[in-house]
Amino acid sequence: MTKQFFIKPLIASAVVITFSILSPQVLATKNSPSITVQSDTSLIDTKIVGGEVATEQNWPWMTAYVITFQDFITSLEINGTNYSTRHFTEGKSGQVSAELVSCGDGQLACENVQNKVCLIERGTNTFAEKANNCEAAGGIAAIIYNNVEGTISGTMGTDFTGTIPLVAITQQDGQALLNLLGQTANLSVSASSRLQQDASCGASFLGGKWVLTAAHCVDSPNAFLFKMNIGEYDLSDGAQNAVGIANIFIHPEYDVDAINNDIAIIELNESVNAPAIKLASKETTEQFALANSTATVAGWGGRTGYIAGEGETSNFPDILHKVDLTLISNDECRESINSITDAMLCATSTLEKGSCQGDSGGPLVVDTNTGIQQVGIVSFGIGCADTNYPGVYTRVSEFTDWIDTISTGVAIDQLQNFGAVPTNITNTTELRVANYSTESTTLTFSIEGDNQFTLDASNCSTLAANATCQITVNYEAQYAGEHSAKVIIHSDNTNVKTSYSQLLGFAVPSADNLAGVAGPANNKVTWFSGGDMPWTSNSLNGVESGVIAHRQESILLALIDGAGTLSFDWGVSSEENLDDPEEPYDVLELYVDGELIEFISGEVAVGPYSDDSNILVFGEGFHTISWRYSKDPATVDGQDKGFVQNVTFVPAPVTTPPTTPEPTPTTPVNNSSSGGNLFWLLFVLGSLYIYRRSY
Structure with a gap:
């Protein structure tokens, strides 16, 4: 049974190197002309549809959220479409441009493949046998596609004697290529490995150590494995310029289900010397939306559009693309998507243009009398470039005070979700507090809301400029159900702004x-x-x-x-x-x-x-x-x-090491001991239950 409408955060799946990224499922509504958003943070692709190559000089603050890895460079292009490829360990390098023909599953020597590229399905025989059966019949390159979902990570083996270049592609792409037999395939595999990058989201540079993106892009335990590449334009090079992530601040009111308040600030490991984007005010944003002004969005997302309920996209470019759209008011947008909030901004087109999977987190900008200003962040869409549904963006102007507080004031980890936990069990975590202002301050902390949460902030009474400290938060639910509270920071220095942290938990009763x-x-x-x-x-x-x-x-x-x-x-x-x-x-x-x-x-x-x-x-x-x-x-x-x-x-079995009997003392000894106190100390330490998760 197929869902009729897909509401997708516009984030692309990164290349899996030595780890996998778990993606929560994307929820969808169906059989309703007016959609209420129900979705989560799944890592789904987005790109510019119906746009054009961007001019590099016009996007100096454009940022790519990338994973970097050392690998051989492979490529496959047919009829202007680039397909995602992987190399085979112990495979051969080379560059080929020739007709594409099918070789089935490569169990036998291929037919009619002289000086052609063999398309082979993964099967029971080895990759080396498949390649040899292609080359023995005169094939000059091979493409092996998976017979199940996912990417092939394979090896030809150290005893592989073939000479033709080979690449691996997904099952979906392989089945698509069966419809392109007879077309010219342009395939290449580099002779040596080099540092590469793959983007899953876009972002914008705010200056110094700060980057702005969508919350759903970084709401993952694996987020710190990624980097930010400031001023990126061509993903095929420049991976060495990517900067590591020091801290991630997701807005404390971010709603995963409604994709509301979909915004996050990233602190980099080091400052970057590059132009920063200017953020539009509330007045400017509203003025441009009411006037149905032109806005431009850029990214590296898929260039293949699809209507609601169809998809997904494909054809991801290495070069930054951009497309012009028309801003509309939120009232206009609610005629198509009834869950639009004041924290959202909509843009549309009558020409099947828009952002798509892979563009998430990227900037939506307008050209004002005082230069380019950012009004939105790519958030989600129904289909890609479907003229029946506007694209939805985070309205940046609603969060400028929050951005300023985090980047120039006292910031705290914005959201701590203890998730589903047992009742009457103490769950403990530490929250990081950082003073990004230029002045020292004396701090006090309080909890506002549910009394199931308590804290110890004794280590954070005074905080110098550019210093950090930790507070301890305990969650012990005496009754089942949802619990929430806020950790509020108070400063004695009126020049220092402070933020707050949202605490959430769901207690499950005993059974x-x-x-x-x-x-x-x-x-x-x-x-x-x-x-x-x-x-x-x-x-x-x-x-x-x-x-x-x-x-x-x-x-x-x-x-x-x-x-x-x-x-x-x-x-x-x-x-x-x-x-x-x-x-x-x-x-x-x-x-x-x-x-x-x-x-x-x-x-x-x-x-x-x-x-x-x-x-x-x-x-x-x-x-x-x-x-x-x-x-x-x-x-x-x-x-x-x-x-x-x-x-x-x-x-697990408990093993007790053998003991050697002590010799009988020849002189009197004092038999008093503090062993009882030590026993209780070890018991308490062994019983501490520390639990931290995202629910």
Whole structure:
């Protein structure tokens, strides 16, 4: 079943090097002419559609949010379209321009490939055998496409004797190339590796050490693995200029579901000497929107547009592209998208032009009488360049005071979400406080809101200019449900502005009734269940998620005490996204210590959890494992439930080192000892439960 309308943050998936980036699913609404935004921070591509190459000198503050990596340079171009490629380890280099022909799965020697490029599907024989079968028949290059979703990371083997260059592409691109047989393929593989970069978002340079982008671009545990490349224009070079990220400040009121207040400030590891963009005022922004003025957006996103419910985009350029759009008022925008807020700005075109996946975080600018000024940040869209739906941007002028406070005042980590945690368990984290002003100040801190949060700010009473300190925040929920509060900073220096931090948590109540039901009873495992509905026992000798409505979730949580291994069976019967299984609709997710590990969706029979070892291994201390069944905004399919059973935790064996008997003393000794105090100190230290996550 296909969703009819996709509301997507305009962020591109970065190249996976030695790690993978987990992307939360993108929720979508359907069968509604007026869309209410329901989406999260999935890493989805965006680019300029219907635009043109930008003039480098006009965008000196343009910034690319990139991952850098050492690799061989590969390329593939057919009919003006560039395809994402990877090299094969131990493969050969070369540059070829020749007709593209199919070689099936390369099990046998190819036919009619003399002086041509072989297109081969991944299969049961080795990559080297496929390449040899192409070259033996006269082929001069090979393209191997995946037979499953994802990118091939393969090797030809050290004993590969072939001479032709080879590249790997995705299954989707390979199937698309089957429609281009007979066309000229331009393929190249470099002879040596070099530092490269791949952009997933755009940004704008504010001067000094500060960069502005969209919150959904950097709302990921992997965000600090990326860098910012100030003044970037051509992604094919200049990777060595990218600067590391020191700190990320996501707006404390950022709403993941509504993609509201979608803005973040990045502090770089070092200052950069480059021109800065000027931010437009509220008056200027409103004036230009009401006048339906021209605004320009730039990025490295996909250049292939698609209507709502279709997609995704493709054809990502290395060279910066830009396109002119028309600003509209928020009232006009709400005629198409009814969830537009005052923190948003809309721009449209009647000519199938706009930003798309990969352009997220980039600047939307206007040309004023006093020069170029930024009015928006690429945020999300329905389709790409669909003339029925405007593109949505973060309205920068609503956040200029916040930007100034963070970059020139006392800043604190803006959002601490403890996520789903057990009731009556203390969860502790530290928040960083930094004084970016030029003056020292005496600080006091208070908590405004829920009293389930407490703090210790004794280390931050006085803070010099350019100094940092840490405060400790505790979250111990006495009752289940959502909790929120703010950490407010007060300064005795009126010249020093201060910010605040948003605290969030969701406490799950105990579920003693599930002990021995989800799996064998074990005094090292304590059960909790809640969310919108708790899990319950079932006839499968296990437990199942509660009956929930759309946009709700049912949580099963186990608190593990100590080192050991955990195994379990799980299954699900739910609505499945057949078009893109990596972005499920209704889904059962597995979290370990707050981090998403795996998910299943559709019709999956109950069976053992499977990874490399089929078990989860834990070290000393407390750990949380949670199974969460959640639903998207529409449609019910299957039994609409998740299932868990046979949860078995096996504590690690305790080994006691052999002791050597002490000799009998020949003189009297004092038998008094402080060992009891030491015992309690070790007990307390061993029982501290420190929990930090994004929920």
